[in-house]
Amino acid sequence: MKAIRRLHVRTVLPDALSPLHDLALNLRWSWHPPTLDLFESIDAQKWAECRREPLAMLSALTPDELDRLAGDPAFVQRVREAGEGLTRYLSEPRWYQQEAQAGGEAGGFGQAYAYFSPEFGITAALPQYSGGLGILAGDHLKSASDLGVPIVGIGLFYKSGYFRQRLNAEGWQQESYPVLDPDDQPLALLREEDGTPAVISLAMPGEGHLDAHVWRAQVGRVPLLLLDSDVESNDASKRDLTDRLYGGGGDQRLQQEMLLGIGGVRALRLWSRLTGAPEPDVYHMNEGHAGFQGVERISELVSGADLSFEEALRAVRASTVFTTHTPVPAGIDRFGVNQISQHFGGAAELPGVALDKLLELGAETYEGGDSGVFNMAVMGLRLGQRANGVSVLHGEVSRGMFKGLWPGFDEAEVPIGSITNGVHAGTWVDRKVFDLAAEFMGPEALTDGTAFEKVSQVPVDRIWATKREMREQLVAETRTRLRKSMRTRGSTSAELGWIDEVLDPDILTIGFARRVPTYKRLTLMLRDPERLAKILLDPDRPVQLVIAGKAHPADDTGKRLIQEMVRFTDDHKLRHRIVFLPNYDIAMAQRLYPGCDVWLNNPLRPFEACGTSGMKAALNGALNLSILDGWWDEWFDGENGWAIPTADGVDDDRRDELEASALYDLLENSVVPTFYDTDEAGLPTRWLEMIQHTLGTLGPKVMADRMVRDYTRALYLPAARAGWAVRENNYARARDLAGAVERIRAAWPSVRVEHVEAEGVSDSPQIGETVRVHAYLALGGLSPEDVSVQVAFGRASETDELTEVETSTLEPVESYDNGRHRFDGELELTRTGSLGWTVRALPAHPQLAADAELGLVANA
Template identity: 35%
Template sequence: MASQYSRWYHPYEINEKYNKRVAYFCMEYAIHQALKIYSGGLGFLAGSHMRSAHDLRQNVIGIGMLWKYGYYDQERNEDQTMRPHFEQKFYSFLEDSGITVRVVVNEHPVLVKAMVLKPETFGTAPIYFLTTDIPENDHLARTITHRLYDPEPMARIAQGIVLGVGGAKVVEALGGTETFHMNEGHALPLAFRLYEEYGKVEEVRKRLVFTTHTPEKAGNEEHDINLLQKMSFFNGVTLDEAREITGMHGHMFNHTLAALRLSKVANGVSQLHGEVARDMWYGNDGVCEIKAITNAQNVPFWMDTELWQAQERDDNKAMQKRKGEMKHQLFDVVADQTGKLFRPDVLTIVWARRFAAYKRADLLMRDMDRFMKLLNNKETPVQLVWAGKPYPFDYGAIHVFNKLVKMSQKQDNVSVLTGYELGLSKKLKDGADVWLNTPRRPREASGTSGMTAAMNGAVNLSVQDGWLPEFTRHGENSFVLPIVDTSMPDDMQDEEDYNNLMRILEQQVIPMYYHDQERWLRIVKNSMRDVVPHFDADRMAHQYYEMVYNY
């Protein structure tokens, strides 16, 4: 056995509780500011999972993609509006694993090289990043691993083949694994590689588990089944056989549904999302059990130690002093990007996450007169910061971002920042007094940014969606909007949520911050204490073994 798995390397002795070998497949990982291969929440989650797998000494490796141009660099035009920029990245800390495998894309052979991120570099489980951008491939094959979430459907399909089939072959070259974990459906061709090897759907299901991350249509990919067959997505399986083993008999092929039919068990990423996912998918034949494992974030990576120690001592003065220092660090970025000088003694509200329509970045601006009155109240001033990356080809989301930029140019106490990656994300969470979260319920599967904000003394003000119903106690550790009737049209939901949001801001949050600091700090401390340890990724990584890998 030892020789068979001799290349399955970890620099630590495996904890016997986590001895089963697991290969974790994900399209993006947010590991470090220097490694720009992620877009948003899925990557942040995967990064924390790999850190906690390392900290718990789990027998896990990651399989990902080495994106030559990353996601994109968020830059500005002359008028401060947003411009996506694609720039080649070079990573000196990734090492050639010595593994190159062959996959078939569009009936043509493509070579896939695996570069390894060793655990000692950033404190993660070993992660193997796949690239086709090597001299042995032709130009088209080399472009497969250029851009994360390429807008061209055939490129996206090719990326799934490289991650799924190429990743499976890399795992085989390392000695094999007992469990393959697909973190989202991008790696689905992995299932057809396993089917090729074992010849029975039952054998595939024994080895495959699946996490679904979103109820959004865009996150549950569909493609023309004939296009998938032409692209070699089914890894040599005939179209009739692919239909038979996935139960897909129509024109369109749903990747999430296929993953649920080919896995032994699946999970949603919060308790609410588990319910939503079961409602979405249980009406289909052959779907596996869908459990719920709430996402979490790695505490040692995200939490400010000095602030945590001050709250442990119940030292309000030390907490206020440290929070002021953390706000200064954010405000240095605000000044650098926008030329505005924000004040640490002013209530600072931050909205920062991926820009998407359902997240409603501009909800605060629904009634501009009321919004401006909030902004211009000199007795109880506020400062607002927005940040986040839209998908570079989502022109509606880019329009909202640019609308906020235009508005901010007329207000000294509003800023819109670019470059929402790990470094800026940490500063925003450190510097926020209020972490604002405004999705349309129940479309936010988890929304982990609020966890790391709470770890750093920011109070969540949120719709009760994703992880929040498991955490919030209104007026005690957070502020939450009443649940609206989701059967109403979107515009009516938006109106009700907006009025509730402004009422809570005007009547509770702002007055408490300025006139009852003792109560405010009590909420901050409750928030910090309640978010740890339950929303620490160590709990999450443990539950994956307990509820999924050992299922």
């Protein structure tokens, strides 16, 4: 029989156990071992059956079991203390509050920062992520919570998540989409004061509408609002809109992003109205998927503050941060202009946002751009006054990708900076590492960046023993998962005795796990299968590989790569040394990173924006073996692992051949010998020195706490202050800036540097000399206050191209007829060698954040 209706009956806890409810609903448990220990102590077997999920554990307890626990004074005391500990964590001043108080700048620190992302990887219990973007977003929220940064997250609730991966007999990836009941998740529905579910609504084409409920997950101190379109007032297609993460294309993808952006802002307004939470000071777009949040805010200001579109745009830009995560144009969402017109024209037009104005925001108005598409990343850059990539190299790549938006400027001046990603130690570092660090480095060793310098105090034999324990842990996990996978692929239990011999806790273990687009090159290691087999099966110094990864459901190329890898691992001569594990997720990763000695990453450079899996492995005492891409490009130092040489300037096939050969060489000649070269006590002394060096130097850098501090100081606080400034006196400065921009743009074709003179230059200039510069400019209808005139100087190439450029401002000294003016300044010669200099004019206004912001420049 099948049920015709479902009810969700929640557990009623005895009063003595009531804190368990809050402990289970607050996702802090996912990175707080004492809370997990508390739930496990109830019933270890039942805890394992509930997949170590507190809410599921409470639902599994019978009334008799709850009464028994409520009658246990020792357990009740533990519950009370855990509840009090959570209350302290949620209320006590933390880094952010201490910084505000210590700086005496309470008014200079924002009350709330909105963080928009299409996915969030918090815990395996709430599978709302597909890969690195979501995991990064989850780590961002967790560290913001630990630091007390007042963030609120905004995303979508996907009832079927991303997908669960399994393999068929031929090794082909297959997907399933188990339905998640939000009532079984650590979520609470946002309700109106009368108890009815709160609803936000969007206009859709053809007089249609899209309604959504709002679920709240509590990530420590951080609320995460997730919009859900499975609402009875929607038609069937709209109810399924948020069913799957990245599950559809075309209109479905566009409408998901409309819900995330426009609906997300409306959800924030609803949240503030119902809870009294402050309106955000800053809006952070984690990739372009959430770009429509800026359009909705423009509409609000045009309608509610009586601003023009341009005035509202300037106000929105001031308080918006945009982070790009993709280093390739193909990774950016682009929609047809006709699609956008259908969804934002006519009856669906947002008040105050004319369709032509909206289309301008996403137009690829640069050489090589496509006039028929609307680019979400381009819109993000036009809506965000502050933008960044996610590693130093990715910042450089992004400036190259988008330089067409700032014509006339050198690539280095494109206003896209970089903040390198980090990882949340509490989530990814194995408890055995925490315990070891606490014993020798202090109780907060891995959450206090200053304590990493004490890693030399940890005895190396204890480090080595701990690594073996974690390898042993991985071996057990691998065998369990592999047995389940092989049964799914059609093997019987009688055929699987060989799995008991898979992997060995005393063998060098290499991990490789990530999404499977072609640029990550899952199968590069198979370029010479005989050579790889020889490395794996070496009788004296064997190697074992644990591999995992998912291909997008629509990516048959990625699926073929997985199948090629699986068929290799199926070889009965090799299967005890190399394993492919399906359904890579947070739960698997939390065993895989600690159990690996080496983390392998071999993308096509520079297509890895950052790549944080190697950071997680490093914090667990692993060494990285990677192409110099993403974060590894900036933090590899020759002692914390190995860099695979990059073969530039050759065709793709030849490049793969050369880089695979370099990988084998490193394994055979460096990695494997270093691991197995032991002293009289059986310790690999050089290997352990590298682990200690890695933890001591990389540890503070790869922490998400460092990342969130960087975002707060470099982007959130400046954006908050800029937003406050443009809102003062009924948006007076936004109106002034919009007027100035309009006036400057109109006059700029007449701006030119007419003549430059220099005095004080000797025939053989020497370091320390000063050059006096006089520049004569025609400004058309602009005044000297509307421009910044600079002398730019740096090293000059044979073609007079300047590099290592520095600038110095020239001041207005005289004005003449017909809009001509003289600007003077001095240039001190502080460097030797072949130097060159020039003069240029740029727009000037107190509310502009970067020289290149308007994309206007007049060069001499």
